[in-house]
Amino acid sequence: xxxxxxxxxxxxxxxxxxxxxxxxxxxxxxxxxxxxxxxxxxxxxxxxxxxxxxxxxxxxxxxxxxxxxxxxxxxxxxxxxxxxxxxxxxxxxxxxxxxxxxxxxxxxxxxxxxxxxxxxxxxxxxxxxxxxxxxxxxxxxxxxxxxxxxxxxxxxxxxxxxxxxxxxxxxxxxxxxxxxxxxxxxxxxxxxxxxxxxxxxxxxxxxxxxxxxxxxxxxxxxxxxxxxxxxxxxxxxxxxxxxxxxxxxxxxxxxxxxxxxxxxxxxxxxxxxxxxxxxxxxxxxxxxxxxxxxxxxxxxxxxxxxxxxxxxxxxxxxxxxxxxxxxxxxxxxxxxxxxxxxxxxxxxxx
Numbered sequence: 001x002x003x004x005x006x007x008x009x010x011x012x013x014x015x016x017x018x019x020x021x022x023x024x025x026x027x028x029x030x031x032x033x034x035x036x037x038x039x040x041x042x043x044x045x046x047x048x049x050x051x052x053x054x055x056x057x058x059x060x061x062x063x064x065x066x067x068x069x070x071x072x073x074x075x076x077x078x079x080x081x082x083x084x085x086x087x088x089x090x091x092x093x094x095x096x097x098x099x100x101x102x103x104x105x106x107x108x109x110x111x112x113x114x115x116x117x118x119x120x121x122x123x124x125x126x127x128x129x130x131x132x133x134x135x136x137x138x139x140x141x142x143x144x145x146x147x148x149x150x151x152x153x154x155x156x157x158x159x160x161x162x163x164x165x166x167x168x169x170x171x172x173x174x175x176x177x178x179x180x181x182x183x184x185x186x187x188x189x190x191x192x193x194x195x196x197x198x199x200x201x202x203x204x205x206x207x208x209x210x211x212x213x214x215x216x217x218x219x220x221x222x223x224x225x226x227x228x229x230x231x232x233x234x235x236x237x238x239x240x241x242x243x244x245x246x247x248x249x250x251x252x253x254x255x256x257x258x259x260x261x262x263x264x265x266x267x268x269x270x271x272x273x274x275x276x277x278x279x280x281x282x283x284x285x286x287x288x289x290x291x292x293x294x295x296x297x298x299x300x301x302x303x304x305x306x307x308x309x310x311x312x313x314x315x316x317x318x319x320x321x322x323x324x325x326x327x328x329x330x331x332x333x334x335x336x337x338x339x340x341x342x343x344x345x346x347x348x349x350x
Contacts, residue, residue: 004033006339006347008154008197010204010232013049014291014334015041016266017181017238018073019208020050023197024057027151033057034150036064038195038206040077048077051084053335064094064148064156066141068208069191070106072115072183075122082125085134092135094148095126098161098191100140101170109169109188141193142166153199153342159225160194160214175211177242179270189237194218202229202344205252207236212245219248226252230259231344235281238265239273239290246280253284260346262336263290263297271295289348290332297332 004024013020018041027034035057040050062085067075085092099106103123107116130138139145141158148156161169169190180186189209197204203226207215215236218225230252237243253259261281263273275296278288290297339347 006341012336038066039074042077062092067097068193070109094137115183157196165190204232209237215245215248239263241274258287261286
């Protein structure tokens with residue numbers, strides 16, 4: 001197990017086009033390291049990078065597992081996590097998700113039978129673990145939920161979805177972006193969580209696939225939520241242009257130099273990340289990090305990646321197999337691992 005130098009560590013795993021985010025932190029009361037997971041995606045050959053990472057860290061309990069929203073590239077690896085926990089008697093204090101309605105609504109957020117079946121099996125397994133006591137709390141996320149305290153210094157606040165976004169999902173209301181893969185229906189992005197990991201002086205903002213109107217509403221209705229200094233931000237929807245709301249980020253970042261902005265991205269046919277989104281963050285003096293070289297990050301224009309073929313996707317998958325651990329600290333490919341100290345100083349580590 002690597003030594004945790006700061007008060008909290010956050011790892012954006014390289015999983016291709018999708019999210020797997022691991023948190024590790026100190027609890028001063030019981031002198032233990034604790035663990036949380038936000039989303040989990042499988043890679044080719046059913047590999048689960050997040051599970052492999054957690055095993056290496058020696059995870060013996062999850063304080064929380066959060067599913068940001070019911071899209072395949074965010075949940076495909078979670079059932080593996082539950083099965084691992086079941087086999088090893090690892091307790092999960094909280095399993096939190098944004099599918100507050102009937103399971104059928106969540107299943108209706110994905111297109112293919114495979115995705116629908118796997119989402120159903122995921123929730124059935126979660127209910128089974130809840131009934132056996134391995135999952136202590138199994139509930140949905142909304143903005144009225146009490147903060148999740150990680151220790152005496154750090155908490156997680158849920159800024160979205162609200163009832164308004166839940167209603168838009170139930171009405172199948174169109175989103176501004178139809179940039180989803182074949183497994184997902186775009187309107188499920190209304191359920192995307194926006195999470196604020198914060199202390200008294202700083203915060204990290206995780207946006208999953210949040211719609212730009214959600215960020216606009218947060219900035220207008222809840223400006224007090226952003227009074228601390230932002231130290232890490234996640235570009236919504238893997239850097240999609242239609243999910244980007246520049247005015248929100250300009251107000252939050254306020255030209256603080258070198259704020260890391262993370263793009264959880266892999267090869268895709270939807271122009272993720274958009275060159276315009278990258279350029280906008282760069283004008284705010286942000287430091288751009290991505291989990292894989294894609295599109296503008298690898299010198300390609302948006303136009304050049306519009307017609308990505310299935311063969312190119314397969315070739316990229318093969319190339320991912322040869323990534324070395326030493327490459328994980330590079331700016332535009334591999335895991336992005338950060339440690340944060342009490343004052344909010346962020347360090348990129350290998």
